[in-house]
Amino acid sequence: MAGSGYRDYFKVLGVDRGADADAIKRAFRKLARQYHPDVNPGDKTAEAKFKEVSEAYEVLSDPDKRRRYEQFGQYWNQAGAGAGAGPGGFDVDFGRYGNFDDFINDLLGRFGGPGGAGFGGAPGGFAGGGFPGGGFPGSGFGSSGFGGGGFPRGASRPPVNLDAETSVKVSFGEAFRGAERTLSVNGERVQVRIPAGVKTGSRLRLKGKGNLQPGTGRRGDLYLNLEVQGHPVWRLDGDQLRGELPVSLDELALGGTVTVMTPDGEAEVSIPAGTAPGRSLRLKGKGWPMKSGRGDLLLSLSLRWPSEWSEEQRSLLEQLRGARREDPRGDWLQKARL
Structure with missing residues (x-):
């Protein structure tokens, strides 16, 4: 952190000189949350304040550094084998960290603070519910919260997915x-x-x-x-559009031209004489839209019997039965024998 001279680290964190380690940790978490650059993008004053409270926490969270600080004041770092930065020498290279959680985990790990709790003491997040997903705003990471992400130091977090x-x-x-x-x-x-x-x-x-x-x-x-959603007539089979076309017995037997409905409107199709039920008529280029054009439309012929038979119809069917020359079962009886 830029600057020189004596800083009262207890005042920086807003705690009494007799504050214990837990009180110092709570104060730091509160201030880190308040001044973190992700919460105050572009605010140099907030960034400087964040570094200042981090420096104070570095000293007061370490029992040996705190003892020397309380004894020697601004010369505490010269009073012993000063591992780590002293007043005016603390700085944070935010580029080393992929997110806020990584920074906090590293900071607490280096300065003796145990992980596993979120801001305000809530595991994995802010007290009182915090931000959605339990993460720090701007960090882009959810439930790991403050200090307990479970990732080894230096390990990268998976990229945030906001989709x-x-x-x-x-x-x-x-x-x-x-x-x-x-x-x-x-x-x-x-x-x-x-x-x-x-x-x-x-x-x-x-x-x-x-x-x-x-x-x-x-x-x-x-x-x-x-x-x-489904349709009462049409169904999609790959790139082909299929549907059943009801036809009568005489249309199947004698053939003819019938009017049908397609997705593009009415059209006429020819039914060949002697067509069996279940056969499909293909209408090229009348099916499902594709990048390369249109698929085909397949109409499966379905025999539709009258709901009621008139006397004339029954008479004609009797004549048809009398005039029939072939047994429809033919050699089927022999083939079906086991």
Whole structure:
């Protein structure tokens, strides 16, 4: 710390000269929290005050240094084998530390203070709940708190992750055509563009809309995990769109042109004569949107029986049965025998 001359370290920490080690530690924690540069970005006065209280704690937390300080005053460091900086010689190279917790752990470890407690004595955080996650504002790290991070000296912390994610349900039509949605994010209304062709599991990134780190203004990104809701007719199979097309017995037997509905509107398709139920008709380029264009639309033909049979229909079916030339089971009976 810059400067020279005698400093009353007891006054710097705001404690009586008879204060015990616990009282000195509590006072230092309170002042370190108040003047730390992360809480006062760009404030040189606060930074200088932080270094001053750190210097005072270095001396008063060490029994031998405190004894010599109380005995010799400003010449305490010359009165013994002065390991460590004396008055006017304490400085902090903040560039050595990845975050505030690393600095405090190192400081308490070097000056004899045990770790494991947060500010105000609360394990892993500030007393009374503290900041979100239990970390120091601006440090970017959560539950380790003050002095008890559990990381070896010199070890680097994992990088802070301010990103957030949430799930958003979209209708089948919105996923197919794309849509504009308005979301409420941390009390802020955000307009979101959902591109055409998204699927369940697709992720959208909203840059700078994630969690806010107190004291620094840093903010992460928000990721939206999309869930496409089901549809009563259409379902997605890879990049192909599938659905069932109800047809009648005569349409399957005799064939013909029928009107169908596609996601783009009405269209006409031809059913070949003698088509069996379950066969699919393919409409190229009418399926799901992709980066390279559109997938195909597959219509699976499903035989739809009348809910009621008229006398005329029954009569025609009787005629059909009488005119039938083949046994539909044919050689099936022989093949099915065990």
